[in-house]
Structure formats: structure tokens, C-alpha cells
Amino acid sequence: MHQPKRFKKISGIEIPIHEYAEEIRSGSRLHLSKAITLIESMNRDRQEVGQELLQLLLPVTGRSIRIGITGVPGAGKSTFIETFGMMLCEKGHRVAVLAVDPSSSISGGSILGDKTRMQDLSRHPNAFIRPSPSAGTLGGVHRKTRETMLLCEAAGYDVILIETVGVGQSETIVRGMVDYFLLLVLTGAGDELQSMKKGIMELTDAIVVNKADGDNEKLAKKTVREYKQILHFLQPATPKWTTSAFAVSSLKNIGLDHVWKDISEFQNQMKESGYFDERRKLQTKDWFRAMITDRLIDEFFSQKRKNAYDLESQLVQGELTVSQAVDKLFKS
Amino acid sequence: MHQPKRFKKISGIEIPIHEYAEEIRSGSRLHLSKAITLIESMNRDRQEVGQELLQLLLPVTGRSIRIGITGVPGAGKSTFIETFGMMLCEKGHRVAVLAVDPSSSISGGSILGDKTRMQDLSRHPNAFIRPSPSAGTLGGVHRKTRETMLLCEAAGYDVILIETVGVGQSETIVRGMVDYFLLLVLTGAGDELQSMKKGIMELTDAIVVNKADGDNEKLAKKTVREYKQILHFLQPATPKWTTSAFAVSSLKNIGLDHVWKDISEFQNQMKESGYFDERRKLQTKDWFRAMITDRLIDEFFSQKRKNAYDLESQLVQGELTVSQAVDKLFKS
Numbered sequence A, B: 001m002h003q004p005k006r007f008k009k010i011s012g013i014e015i016p017i018h019e020y021a022e023e024i025r026s027g028s029r030l031h032l033s034k035a036i037t038l039i040e041s042m043n044r045d046r047q048e049v050g051q052e053l054l055q056l057l058l059p060v061t062g063r064s065i066r067i068g069i070t071g072v073p074g075a076g077k078s079t080f081i082e083t084f085g086m087m088l089c090e091k092g093h094r095v096a097v098l099a100v101d102p103s104s105s106i107s108g109g110s111i112l113g114d115k116t117r118m119q120d121l122s123r124h125p126n127a128f129i130r131p132s133p134s135a136g137t138l139g140g141v142h143r144k145t146r147e148t149m150l151l152c153e154a155a156g157y158d159v160i161l162i163e164t165v166g167v168g169q170s171e172t173i174v175r176g177m178v179d180y181f182l183l184l185v186l187t188g189a190g191d192e193l194q195s196m197k198k199g200i201m202e203l204t205d206a207i208v209v210n211k212a213d214g215d216n217e218k219l220a221k222k223t224v225r226e227y228k229q230i231l232h233f234l235q236p237a238t239p240k241w242t243t244s245a246f247a248v249s250s251l252k253n254i255g256l257d258h259v260w261k262d263i264s265e266f267q268n269q270m271k272e273s274g275y276f277d278e279r280r281k282l283q284t285k286d287w288f289r290a291m292i293t294d295r296l297i298d299e300f301f302s303q304k305r306k307n308a309y310d311l312e313s314q315l316v317q318g319e320l321t322v323s324q325a326v327d328k329l330f331k332s
Helices: A015-026 A029-040 A044-060 A077-090 A115-123 A138-154 A170-175 A189-195 A214-233 A256-273 A275-316 A322-331 B016-025 B029-040 B044-060 B077-090 B115-123 B140-155 B170-173 B189-193 B214-233 B256-273 B277-318 B321-332
Strands: A065-071 A094-098 A127-129 A159-165 A179-186 A206-209 A243-245 B066-073 B097-098 B127-129 B157-164 B180-185 B204-210 B242-245
Touching: A015 A029, A015 A044, A015 A138, A029 A044, A029 A138, A044 A138, A044 B321, A065 A170, A065 A256, A077 A094, A077 A115, A077 A159, A077 A256, A094 A115, A094 A138, A115 A127, A138 A159, A138 A170, A138 A275, A138 B321, A159 A170, A179 A256, A189 B170, A206 A214, A206 A256, A214 A243, A214 B214, A243 A256, A256 A275, A275 A322, A275 B277, A275 B321, A322 B044, A322 B140, A322 B277, B016 B029, B016 B044, B016 B140, B016 B277, B029 B140, B044 B140, B066 B077, B066 B170, B066 B256, B077 B097, B077 B115, B077 B157, B077 B256, B097 B115, B097 B140, B097 B170, B115 B127, B115 B277, B140 B157, B140 B170, B140 B277, B157 B189, B180 B256, B204 B214, B204 B256, B214 B242, B242 B256, B256 B277, B277 B321
Parallel strands: A065 A159, A065 A179, A094 A127, A094 A159, A179 A206, A206 A243, B066 B157, B066 B180, B097 B127, B097 B157, B180 B204, B204 B242
Antiparallel strands: none
16 A cells, blocks of 8 residues: 655644544544645645545544435524434434535535534534535535545544535435435425425435424424325335435424434444445445546536537537537537 | 538438438438438448538428337337327328337347337328437437437428337436427336336326226226326426326327327427427537537546546545545546
8 A cells, every 4th residue: 555644744734644643533623623624625735635644544434324414495404403413412422514515616605604503512522513615616515525524434423414405416416425315394395395306305215394393293294294105106215215204393302313213223224235335335436436527527628618618509509410519629 | 601512422322412401301201211320320421421411401400399208118108109109190290209228229129120019100101210229328329319300300200209218317318308208107106106217207297197998997097196196296397387197098099189288288388488499409508518528438438447447446445535546547
């Protein structure tokens, strides 16, 4: 194996890199945070150190359950994660909360940026919350979140929660990096599903109807029945797993233990069948392939964007065939 | 505009290319068939002639309704197309039947290869049936079918039916080349949907329950109700269009007129709103983009397949990070 560099004089790392890795393994939050900053860095040299660090830690990654959480804005994702995360921390788990926020690459802002959204959890010694990387392409955000997840696992976090808002391809991307995918919804299945992305239900391992409290409780239970009815007809996201629906109240901490029980059963079943590891291997391969494709397209269009744009308008005018346009573009 | 070649001595084309195009426009089946053979050819020169011919004809393409038809094997696609096509031919329409069959690239066989499947239709003067291209990558089959469709339009076919079996990405690809997408199913929604591809219902503009005759009729109507119930919750494939479900019997020619009425209404509404043309333009742009991506990936992996494979196994072993593997591959 390639010999890691002994010593780095890059800001924040002034100790031998294997000692630095050891600090992360032993649970130092400071070192974990700084390592994530290296992974997220735009600077080539820092990125490389980040990669070496991650490479050293790879053997101790993977020992977690990776849970994706999605839902329309207003479904109560932060409150759910706050309550669910606190419950798990109290059970002795170590919980890392990450996010993939495609809007951050446009706005420069980021979800989870404001830790005040999860006041109790962010102060709990067993929890680690990291906001979404605030810049870069979706592919870049994807890479950073995936690698941050691995660093958190190396640091001993055994539950990883990855939050995403349902914009663009973000759900598919998060589905591609987690074991279990959870869709958080509000009452009234029909209206909400109509506004959700196509095929979203077939990505999910559980549907959680939130805000099942007070006047809303009855309606929430009706919504659970409706979702179960639809789920009955659809293909499950995970082979041989029956996607179910639950009513919970994140605010009043009702029903969240059922969700955790479902996740634990899922994990047991999938590990027993071997699909747990198999899916992770497939995910790594898919990720490799996706990064290659992204880079090929980026490099190609960075030189040919103008030509492609011109050819595209000729196409729409019906002046040449698509095959001819592609040939011209590659020859240009 | 680029001046088309005057004369080609390539087998099958011995007249000036613009005269050849004129023959197609005037409805010569022989010239149409030979033009399709040029489009499907593996020979670079013939392909180019095919493209020039298509380019000449582009101004007279597009004047059709493009209908995609999918369904599991056994759903009765050939019988449906036979009866539906005959009905349209009798109404005075000119109907072209094409196919995208991803399995043909593996087996070398092709659906629609056997015209005996559609005995009456294949003999009708208003119908033109062309089997699926029997070799090549799915991207290649896709290109050929799309370009064949344009040639058929230039030859005056005003209804294009594109059949596909539900394997791999074929439905998404066919959805990307048609205006209206129809899913043919059997009775018993639950079992069948479970075996269908994820998200398929959200690609379809109509669900047609086939074999609604004899003892099966009651069950077919129940199935229609079940599908309508599910559809109520899902996003429509075409914005502002309500996907509906119909019971038909292709064998006894019952209910097929309802399907045609639905298609006609669809066409009127979409043309009025402008979405008909807008979607076609988007489809052309997507196709352009997809062909570029396919070619980039093909060219890249034709040189680096071995390296990519080696790096992939190192990845799965956890010996290096995905970012490192991608860097190595691009530097190799």
C-alpha cells in the first residue's frame, strides 16, 4: 500500500497524519471537524491530505446504520431529527447528522447551518451535527457528504442521519448513500403526494406521518392507512422488505420508538440475507461510476459549451439531425 | 444550408438524394424501408447518407401523434396493437409500428421480427411495421428507432406506435420519444404492479387493462377501479393531464375507441396549451445530451476498461477512496 505522508504543515494539521487519524478514531470532535474541512476544501493540496486521512481510516468505516431522511419543507424534518436523535443518544448511540442541500449550491446558504434548529441535540455529547457543504455542484456536495459520513463512522458514530430537501436529484443521491430511507410526510396523502417527486415512494423504506398529535391525530392515522394502501401496490425500495407507514409526533415524542424498531429489524434482516453489504458495495461502485461521468461531462462542456448551445438551437430549428449535431460537436 | 450530395453509388441509392427523399415523401414503402436500413447500417458511409436523407426530410417530420406502448410479457401488446392499428387504419389513418427491444441487443433476436404476430395489420395498405433493430447498444437502438420514427412521419404516417418490453431503461427511453405513453396491464393490479418497474405508473398517460372479456370482464373492471385509486395519489406523467384507466378487450375489439378518444383529447389539450411542442423540443434536447454522454462514456471506457475494473475491486476492498480512484483513472 501507498505510504502516507509523515508530516503536513498545512494549517490545522501539524502532527503526523497517522497520529491525526488516531485522534479521529479516539473520538476527538476537533480533529473530526478539521478533517471534514479538509474534505470540503477547494484547495487541491488540502483535499489530497483529506483523502489520505480518509484512506487511512477506511478500515474502520462502515460500522453504522446510515439513514436518509427526506420530506417537503414544513414536514418537520428538524424537529423529527432533534427528537429522534435525542432518543438514540439517550440509548447510548452516537449520532451524526449531515445534510445534502442542493439549494445551497445556488443560494450559498445551507440547511442545518443554524444549529439553533436542533438546540438540545447539538449540545448532547453523543451527537455531532455538520451543516451541508455550502458551495459546489450537486456532485461535489454529494462527494463531500459521503466522505464526511465515512469520517464520522471512523470517529465512532454508529447512527448517521442524512437530511435532504426534495429538490432536483437530491433524494436519489441520498438514497444512493444510505441503508434505510425514510420519507417524512404530513397528513392528507393525496395532496401531498401530488406535489412530491415522481417515484419518491418507491425509494423509501418507511413513510412517517409527522405531527400526529392533538386534533391532527385522527387524520394522521387515516393518512397512514392511505399510504399503506398505496404501498401495497408498489415495488418496495429494498428487495424483500415491506415498506410500512407510521404515525408519529416529533413534538410530543410519540411513536418514534416504532420507527427505530423498524430500522433495527431492517438492519438485522438485511445483514442476515447479506443484502446489507451487497447494497453498500453496489453503492460504492455506482458512486465511482457517477463521479467518472460527472467529470467527463464537466471537462467536455467546459471546452464546448458555446458550440453545444449553438448546435442545440439548430436542432430545435430542425436544421440538422441529432446524430449530425453530436458528430459536429465531437469534431469541433 | 449544407448542400446535399447529388448522387450516391451506394447500394440501394442510385438516384440523386433529393429525388430519393421525394420518393419517401410520396409514400414509397420500398424507399422508406431502404432509408431505414441506411439509418440502421453499421457502415459509416451509409450512415452518413441516411443522415443526409433525414436532414432533407426534417421539415416534413413531426406531423403525427407518437404513442408508446409498454406492458409485461403476456399483457397482450401484439394483439392490442393489431386491433388498435386496424381500427385506426380503417378510420383512414396511416399507422407505423416500431419497437424498442433491449433484449435484442443481447439475443440478436427482436420483437416484431415475426410479422405473423400482426397478420391483418401487416397486410393493410395504411400500415407499416418495422421490427426492432436487432443489434447494438440500447443507446444505438434508441437512436435508430427515433430516426426511423422521423422517416415514417416524413412518409406520411400520422400515428406512430412504439412498442417496448419492460426491461432495463427501455420504458424511460420510449417515454422520452413519444407524446403519449400507454401501459397495458392484466387484471389484478397488486400482483402485477409488484413485478413492474419502479415508477412506471408515473410515466404513463393511460393504463389499459386488457383481456376484459368473458369471465375476466368483472375482474378487469375491478382492476380499473384499483388503478384509478392509486393514480389519484400519484403525480401525472404529463402536467395538467389526468392519467386514467380503461378496460378493453383487444380480442373482441371492445373499448379501444375509448382509448383513441383519450389520445385525441390529450392531443387537443396539449396542443392548445403549447405543451405538445414544448415537450418535443425538450425531448430533442435531452436526446442530444444523452447521445453526448453515451459517447463520452464509450470512448473513455474503451481505453480504460481494464484500469477501471482494477480500481473498482480496490475500492470494494477498501484500499483507497473513491475520489482517489477517480483521480487515478483520469491520470492513467
